[in-house]
Amino acid sequence: MRESIDEAAANWAMRHPLDAHQQAALDAWLAQDRLHAGALLRAQAALALAEEALVADAGPEHGSHWTRRRWMAAGVGGAMAAAIAGMVGFSRWTGEHIATERGEIRRLPLEDGSVATIDSGSDLRVALDEESRRVTLARGQAWFQVAKDRRRPFIVDAGIAQARAIGTAFSVSRTENGVQIAVTEGIVATWARNGAGAMTILRAGDFATFERGALVPATGNSPQAIERSLAWRAGEIALEGDTLSDAIARFNRYNKQQLVLSDPSLANEKLVGLFRIDNPAGFARTLAISLDISVSMTAEEIRLSRKKIAGS
Structure with missing residues (x-):
């Protein structure tokens, strides 16, 4: 019940300023349940405080004055000091x-x-x-x-x-x-x-x-x-001390040809480098040289393992 009230309150908070018809609808909603007024105040307080922080760098003529005017016009000047109970999501919105x-x-x-x-x-x-x-x-x-x-x-x-x-x-x-x-x-x-x-x-x-x-x-x-974590925007994977197991998980997110670690003892090997996101084979060939490991490839997977020592 509380979730539906808070969601409705958040939607009302986002609608301000209201025209006469919308104000009448809001008044009717507030009259339905004594909990509605408190939920609306919490939603408006949350939005007002966020607005103050987000526009503070714009200067007083564009920032806090606009925020105060908006919420005081809605009749909730004191709501900015209210405790924030968290805002609900907007799962009903479609687009x-x-x-x-x-x-x-x-x-x-x-x-x-x-x-x-x-x-x-x-x-x-x-x-x-x-x-x-x-x-x-x-x-x-x-x-x-x-x-x-x-x-x-x-x-x-x-x-x-x-x-x-x-x-x-x-x-x-x-x-x-x-x-x-x-x-x-x-x-x-x-x-x-x-x-x-x-x-x-x-x-x-x-x-x-x-x-x-x-x-x-x-x-x-x-x-x-x-910035390294967002290298995918340019089609790259950036590693800076990441483990081999983490790197494999990142490559497998993008490619049908999956990297498979056959030897768990390699999982925590630390790696540094910049690699094409769509080239797991190239990544594996680099590992074969840098870590001196064995690489075997099929169309579906690339298996990584330690080289066997002769006579073992």
């Missing part, structure tokens, strides 16, 4: 559906001037309207270059975590284990979908990792690591 196959990396220009670069094996929906821009990432990873539009926030729903921006560049990665958000330019606000904690504000070079059940993410700052 353009994009799914990439294994090995497919797609650059998708959006109607608002933003660009989404979508990684292999990803699934997302895009919904753009006059009030907001919303993306639902069901799986995989995407990097967003967001066109500036302070009247229409850009929101990514990745299930257990949400991210909100105005004009910036950031990536969102969603796996079975959790969600990671990394910022390459500007500022992004992020929060756990069902959490009760405050929003986390990320700036360029910052990342936040959400695990299931966690109310707040683990955060850090590592611009170089973020």
Whole structure:
């Protein structure tokens, strides 16, 4: 019950300012249940606080004044000080559906001037309207270059975590284990979908990792690591001390010809280099030289193992 109330409250919060007909509908919704007013205040407080952080660098004439005017016009001037109970996702919104196959990396220009670069094996929906821009990432990873539009926030729903921006560049990665958000330019606000904690504000070079059940993410700052992790945008895999097992998992994400590690003792070998994402055979040949291992290939797989010592 609470989830449906919070979702409706979030949708109402995004609609301000309202015309007379919409205001009458909101008043009717508020009168239905005493819980509705509190849910609306929480949603408006969350959006207002995020807006303050996201436009702070734009200067007082374009930033906080606009935010205060917007929410005071909605009659919730005191709501900015309210505790944030977390905002719900936007799973009811539907729009353009994009799914990439294994090995497919797609650059998708959006109607608002933003660009989404979508990684292999990803699934997302895009919904753009006059009030907001919303993306639902069901799986995989995407990097967003967001066109500036302070009247229409850009929101990514990745299930257990949400991210909100105005004009910036950031990536969102969603796996079975959790969600990671990394910022390459500007500022992004992020929060756990069902959490009760405050929003986390990320700036360029910052990342936040959400695990299931966690109310707040683990955060850090590592611009170089973020850039390496996004090398897939250029069709490359960048390794800097990564283990062989991790590298194999990354190559197998993009290729039908799968790398197979026959000898588990090789799993933690550390690697450095830049490799073409669609050339696992070339990667294996490099390993044969650098690690002095045996490589055997078929059309379906490339097996890696230690060379047998004569007489053993």
